[in-house]
Amino acid sequence: MAEPPLIELIDASKTYGAGPNATAAVQAVNLAVRAKEIFGIIGESGAGKSTLIRLINLLERPTSGQVLFEGEDLCTLSPAALRARRRRIGMIFQHFNLLASKTALENVAFPLRLEGGLAPRAIKARSRDLLDRVGLSTHADKHPGELSGGQKQRVGLARALACNPSVLLCDEATSALDPQTSDQMLDLLADLNRDLGLTIVLITHEMEVVRRVCDRVAVLDGGRIVELGEVVEVFLDPQQSITRRLLRDEEPPNPAGEGRTVRLIYRGAVTSAPLLGRIARETGVDYSIHAGRVSSIKGEPYGQLTLSLTGGDVDAALARFAAAGVRVREANS
Amino acid sequence: MTNLLANVDWGDILAASEATVLMLAGSLVLTVAIGLPLGVALFLTDKGELLEQRWVRGGLSFVVNVLRSVPFIILLFVMIPFTVALVGTSLGIAGAIPPLVVSAAPFFARLVESALRAVDRGVVEAAQAMGATPRQIILGALLPEAKPGLTAAVTVTAVALVSYTAMAGVVGAGGLGDLAVRFGYQRFQTDVMVVTVVLLLVLVQIIQMIGDFVTARFSRR
Numbered sequence: 001m002a003e004p005p006l007i008e009l010i011d012a013s014k015t016y017g018a019g020p021n022a023t024a025a026v027q028a029v030n031l032a033v034r035a036k037e038i039f040g041i042i043g044e045s046g047a048g049k050s051t052l053i054r055l056i057n058l059l060e061r062p063t064s065g066q067v068l069f070e071g072e073d074l075c076t077l078s079p080a081a082l083r084a085r086r087r088r089i090g091m092i093f094q095h096f097n098l099l100a101s102k103t104a105l106e107n108v109a110f111p112l113r114l115e116g117g118l119a120p121r122a123i124k125a126r127s128r129d130l131l132d133r134v135g136l137s138t139h140a141d142k143h144p145g146e147l148s149g150g151q152k153q154r155v156g157l158a159r160a161l162a163c164n165p166s167v168l169l170c171d172e173a174t175s176a177l178d179p180q181t182s183d184q185m186l187d188l189l190a191d192l193n194r195d196l197g198l199t200i201v202l203i204t205h206e207m208e209v210v211r212r213v214c215d216r217v218a219v220l221d222g223g224r225i226v227e228l229g230e231v232v233e234v235f236l237d238p239q240q241s242i243t244r245r246l247l248r249d250e251e252p253p254n255p256a257g258e259g260r261t262v263r264l265i266y267r268g269a270v271t272s273a274p275l276l277g278r279i280a281r282e283t284g285v286d287y288s289i290h291a292g293r294v295s296s297i298k299g300e301p302y303g304q305l306t307l308s309l310t311g312g313d314v315d316a317a318l319a320r321f322a323a324a325g326v327r328v329r330e331a332n333s
Numbered sequence: 334m335t336n337l338l339a340n341v342d343w344g345d346i347l348a349a350s351e352a353t354v355l356m357l358a359g360s361l362v363l364t365v366a367i368g369l370p371l372g373v374a375l376f377l378t379d380k381g382e383l384l385e386q387r388w389v390r391g392g393l394s395f396v397v398n399v400l401r402s403v404p405f406i407i408l409l410f411v412m413i414p415f416t417v418a419l420v421g422t423s424l425g426i427a428g429a430i431p432p433l434v435v436s437a438a439p440f441f442a443r444l445v446e447s448a449l450r451a452v453d454r455g456v457v458e459a460a461q462a463m464g465a466t467p468r469q470i471i472l473g474a475l476l477p478e479a480k481p482g483l484t485a486a487v488t489v490t491a492v493a494l495v496s497y498t499a500m501a502g503v504v505g506a507g508g509l510g511d512l513a514v515r516f517g518y519q520r521f522q523t524d525v526m527v528v529t530v531v532l533l534l535v536l537v538q539i540i541q542m543i544g545d546f547v548t549a550r551f552s553r554r
Binding site: 084095097159 | 463465551
């Protein structure tokens, strides 16, 4: 925690229009993105995700609040200084935003040409390297119109990486892609994060994207961050109904019947421990399972079980679960 | 055959064709040179665009609308003092070109404006995110992306200029349109009329074919 955050939004708000027609897209957001992490921002459409991610590179200026990049308030910079910072903040887009009139190679070369001072030969060589890194070296001379969606996004990625940015912003970068291509893209992002230490901020409406690559996630609703934490935590134990909705984690219908319905939440090593049977035996409790999920996020296993406990010493059973590191939530509504 | 085209003086036709082509070439080059920056300015200063300037945009737009609403034949006369000041004469081909340009440039500027508006906003946004200057965005992204629309705009303008040149005859600029009016219409020499109209048609066809070809090349995506 000693390391200062790479990106920090302090009380940042963005309002469009003025007077009675004003709409607040982002409201008083506080956010700190650490270096080398993959930070996800999830929300339904209209939650203000697009505006929020554009505040980071000041494509949208906040109506109030601060946007810090490497400790520096971007809003106070001159246009030239801001452009220099933007070169260190790469961005990829839902609809790729490639220049249709230029080849893949020329698209990647574009940001390099902006800098000036680089020889055309050096630009070409670097662009080829970048295309190679995203696996598109054989498509260098094709126009975007001749490429598939996944290939276009790879060109977009190569272009975003051209100036060696310290952060990559992903604006729904996989939403226009089919599931398989989307997964490949996410794997590529995870590789870049691991191999280059690239910090990534992504916005999405798909929990699957967050689950697959993110370290931490913020849930955005109505322009506000309503929940923020480690991905495993948010998945396991969502605090807000909007988060549960995004997780499609409907509570199982209230089981008709007896006993106490509880939700057991656990992660890490305890996931593979044979707790349920042992505790049931020891306390004489009977259980029936209503819903459950065991999965893993970034290699860490976790599980959720909704069950009804009857007979025996239910309180003792729950205490033993708690003692073993399992969180217990009453599920009766 | 000779009877059919009895009134046609091929020397006149040749001279008229030459005059039309000269007027067209001269005015088209100047129209693009003036109209392109004007159209770019109209677009960029509009609300929500890169260099939003409400008053500049309002002023430019007003001037363009005024010039576009004056009929060309009136403009020819109204412009006479300016034309004389500019090129030393209000007559002949040189005298016809300033009013042609003043009439066509605002028209072309509007076409440029809408061609730029058709460019995907995301492309501009991406260039901004990369730290491009407004100049780099315009020259490196906006204009190259608008190329198919811009070549189509040049084509439409060139064809419109062909029909404007027909009116330039009233200031003695000559040309095929002038020949059609003076001989074909006023002297009832239908054969002259037919020949000039056919030649104008061929000219328009050629312009359109070249325009379509270039546009298609640029829009190969």
